Amino acid sequence: MKHISILGSTGSIGTQALEVVRDNADLYTIDALTAQENYKLLIEQALEFKPKLVVIGNTDHFDKVKMSLPDFEVQTGKSGLLNAVNLPSTTIVLTALVGAAGLEPTITAIKAGKNIALANKETLVVAGELIMGLATSHNVEIIPVDSEHSALFQCLVGEDYNTIEKIYLTASGGPFLGKDLNYLATVSKEQALKHPNWAMGAKITIDSASLMNKGLEVIEAKWLFGLKPEQIDVIVHPQSIIHSIVQFKDGSMKAQMGLPDMKLPIHYALNYPHRITTSFPRFNFIDFPTLSFLKPDREVFANLGLAYQAMEKGGNMPTILNAANEVAVEAFLKDKIGFLEMSNLIKKCMEEVEFNVTSSIENFVDSDKKTRIFAEKLLNS
Ligand SMILES: NC(=O)C1=CN([C@@H]2O[C@H](COP(=O)(O)OP(=O)(O)OC[C@H]3O[C@@H](n4cnc5c(N)ncnc54)[C@H](OP(=O)(O)O)[C@@H]3O)[C@@H](O)[C@H]2O)C=CC1
Ligand SMILES: CC(=O)[C@@H](O)[C@H](O)COP(=O)(O)O
Numbered sequence: 001m002k003h004i005s006i007l008g009s010t011g012s013i014g015t016q017a018l019e020v021v022r023d024n025a026d027l028y029t030i031d032a033l034t035a036q037e038n039y040k041l042l043i044e045q046a047l048e049f050k051p052k053l054v055v056i057g058n059t060d061h062f063d064k065v066k067m068s069l070p071d072f073e074v075q076t077g078k079s080g081l082l083n084a085v086n087l088p089s090t091t092i093v094l095t096a097l098v099g100a101a102g103l104e105p106t107i108t109a110i111k112a113g114k115n116i117a118l119a120n121k122e123t124l125v126v127a128g129e130l131i132m133g134l135a136t137s138h139n140v141e142i143i144p145v146d147s148e149h150s151a152l153f154q155c156l157v158g159e160d161y162n163t164i165e166k167i168y169l170t171a172s173g174g175p176f177l178g179k180d181l182n183y184l185a186t187v188s189k190e191q192a193l194k195h196p197n198w199a200m201g202a203k204i205t206i207d208s209a210s211l212m213n214k215g216l217e218v219i220e221a222k223w224l225f226g227l228k229p230e231q232i233d234v235i236v237h238p239q240s241i242i243h244s245i246v247q248f249k250d251g252s253m254k255a256q257m258g259l260p261d262m263k264l265p266i267h268y269a270l271n272y273p274h275r276i277t278t279s280f281p282r283f284n285f286i287d288f289p290t291l292s293f294l295k296p297d298r299e300v301f302a303n304l305g306l307a308y309q310a311m312e313k314g315g316n317m318p319t320i321l322n323a324a325n326e327v328a329v330e331a332f333l334k335d336k337i338g339f340l341e342m343s344n345l346i347k348k349c350m351e352e353v354e355f356n357v358t359s360s361i362e363n364f365v366d367s368d369k370k371t372r373i374f375a376e377k378l379l380n381s
């Protein structure tokens, strides 16, 4: 029986993870559930899955949650989140919360010896070296949930990572595939929120539309698989059937494919190293007579290039990239800036926020904070 703590249980990944748990009650039990704002859904989830600990991030909602769940341990704030990854019985923590907020609970979980099913890619973008180092020293597995990285991880089972020549991360291209800069200058958030293949939370959906999601995934892949920047390539594959590809030094290539359904990588991460039977819909070749591939347009989608630059520069540059992007996406979702202004804001932060190479948690937290302050200043000027 796997004892799971889910950080971000009310989100897209969190709710799909709970579907998986609901369908496999003999395999999984829930230790902790956490949410930030959506206390109503959190209460429903707690009543159904009966966790040992329920955490509502926003302290304003604490009384409502506690009153509805008198027989449960309910906590709030950052300390609640850190306690949710630290229960003695928990064997695996699913990090399904969004943004750099995932960093500190992930570090706490690793230090407590918990395996990590990692959906929260921003944690590896912000502090990949630190996280992977901690995982090794605490003998903890980081199992990717992100579909592309789960694909690569699956292709690499039983392989020596030193035999990787390169990897191809597939990108759907998002809702604006093939569009030019003039078109992007006028797009609305409603258009950007219509992902062609995946139903996801708002932040990652905007990232997919701007190709920042692929940029973050390039950095995520670097840390997960110990790759050099030149070993990581992106190929646009609009059908999202091939989830990513490993090319080995002997020229052989392995790909993992299937219908776009996050329940599969969630299930895989929770069960690894085992595979179990599922009833998820199966891929049918006849439904997809054409699988196509294109080069990403880096002129139109500047974010991909910015992410490569940040990865190549190293130090706190990916932290700056990520924080600036979080501010930019939030501003775009609030109609404060246009779609193309997101890349401009990120570029400016990368040019202006102080660069350094210190690989400490304090430095990453400080760089994240400084970038947000600078980005907000730019937005207000
Ligand atoms: N959705 C997908 O298919 C995929 C997602 N991912 C990654 O998984 C992560 C989650 O994505 P997704 O599920 O789409 O996101 P959602 O926005 O749907 O869900 C986010 C969850 O995190 C909680 N949350 C939000 N902000 C905070 C915070 N500051 N502190 C603590 N908890 C917080 C939310 O609570 P509340 O609901 O109460 O606000 C919610 O439970 C992201 O890092 C994303 O990049 C990766 C691959 C695919
Ligand atoms: C489901 C998943 O893993 C997302 O990260 C997905 O990859 C987004 O699609 P894009 O390829 O459009 O970024």
Ligand SMILES: [Mn+2]
Pocket: 146, 147, 148, 149, 217
């Ligand atoms: Mn992905």
